[in-house]
Amino acid sequence: MRSLLLAVLAAYVVASIHSILAFVNKRKALQRVSHWSLFLGFILHTTALIADWALDGHYPLFNLRETLSFLAWTLAGSYGLVLYRYKAFALGPFTLPLVSLLTFVAILIRNAADNGPEPGGFSATWLFPIHTTLVVFSYAAFFVVFVASVMYLLQERELKLKTFTPAFHRLPSLTTVNEIATLAAAIGLALLTVGIATGMLWSSSRDGFLWHNDPKEVFAALTWLLYLLLIVYRSTAKWRGRTAAWLGVAGFALVLCTFFGARWMGSYHVFG
């Protein structure tokens, strides 16, 4: 298992390095290497997750190590989708290193003794894995929104100031990043909505409460509201472009708070 994850990490690292080199040198051959090693890494990672599930007997998305690994997997998958749909290679140098880092940390934690509470009580119901999976996928979508928004802001600024850095010519067009951000935000919001709903259902079936005033729940609700605002304003077109892009960045800050921050504020939620 560990050696399989190491192979996954190696493939992701190769993919990251080649995507960065391709971004700098604009070489198609390097891009191809990056795509193929990402593809290989993703397949291996999928295998590893399935093996994990089969061996440990619970859905591989419960403690911190599993969550990080799963998050890396969803990010790699989302980047693959963006590549397939928009050919936006420029996202690679920003996404793939993060994917590699998450995988690396997941491998490090693997040996740590503290694997959190036993998940027996949680995974007993099928609602819990659905809740966590959907929420993690929505985080990946919001990360894509974040990267696309930053690209929008950088380029918009350079167009307004009329001074162009070398990165300018390597990023996708304004319209493309705008589309990516809008679509990813819509998908992320949909996933988060269902994710929160299943979480509530699960919670009410377990202890009868829909809402615990838990920090993680509060942040998740704020995140949900913010992305809803973003989508509504985008569709009425009042906040196209800059403002929407800033919202995409702010939204991701909230996502980070939901993901990490809540744990330090004493949430009863585990990761996921």
Add this chain to the structure above:
Amino acid sequence: MSIVLVGINHKTAPVEVRELLAFSEEACAAGLRTLVDGEVLREGLIVSTCNRVEVLAATAAEHSREGSKRIGEFLAQARQLPESVFRDHLYTHHDEEAVRHMFRVASSLDSLVVGEPQVLGQVRRAYSLALEAGTAGRILNRLIHHTLRVAKRVRSETGIATNAVSISYMAVELGKKIFGALKGQSVLLIGAGEMAELCARHLINAGVSRVLVANRTEDAACRLAGEFGGEAVAFELIADSLSTADIVICSTAAEEYVVTTEMARAALTRRRNRPAFFIDISVPRNLDPAIGELPNAFVFDIDDLESVVSSNIREREREAERAELIVASEVMQFQQSLRVLDIGPSIGALRDKLQGIAKSELARQRSRLGPLSPEQERAIEAMLVSTVNKISHPLIRRMRQTYDTDLKAWGDTFDVHEPAQETDMPPESNLDY
């Protein structure tokens, strides 16, 4: 074999001289036949463009100097000029320098605007003329194929040809940056200056599908609209058309702002804040510069475009330095491959000859050896071959190190001659790099 290049370009000669020396395609084909006499100049190729005339030839090494003189004479004769008119503007390169020069020309490192792509096509055309005339042989085939490969490598590995270096093309590049593909976008031309027309033409080539033309004189608007397959718009109704146009190009002789901030703001609102790209190439300016402060509006005036263009030119020059490194390493590779090409057949012929001697001696003496088992027979043959190889090894090693005419002397000593020159041309598809 030796490669000679004699030429004249925009750096060494003014246009008055270059135009006297320029070859049309017909003149080029005819000229090639007189240039290659089969004696001094064995192969030839002429690249003639508005910025340069280059005559490339392959000669025997001892005729290298003679060859360059002959090319000078050929130019005078072919263009019916006294040599004194252009002699001072000519440059002459031999072997390595000639190869380097060809690589640099085709990679557009020697061009007026570094990185402009046309010259590669011109080199390709010159080569196919030489192929038709039958003046491209073993050496030039190899050189030109390598040249095209180098040019492709430089293009794909450096940013020498990436960013726009003309104002009209800059409009296309910025348009693509803002809208992605230009397909389906519409452009509004206000006024009809030459530069605006050029911009519009580039934008249409890049995929812009709808053209609106507004002009104070309606006839001019209709004429231009007809030319672009677009529609004419009354000058007074610009404000309405603004909202339907993604790209606005303004170049009127008006003294005041033709599009004010208020008009632009209204248009943007009606566009539901979809981005709009304004290009102002008129002096004095016709678009209120304050439009640029509105969200989702991007305004470039002539100075902005020019400063981006000049920074792009500087960027290309930086990339050109990287390209020079590629060229340098490719020149070395080519020289190496040429050496192998020159020497390969002679060595093979020599080795065959020596082994042939050994085998015929064995055949002659075979009857004296009496009956032998097949193993013994093979062992004797192998012994002879390896003895010959071991004796000739130092000789072949020396031959690999020498070049050209010395090689002929070696060949003469052993009565071995180079096989006849390959005359078959590579298939056309090899040119599609």
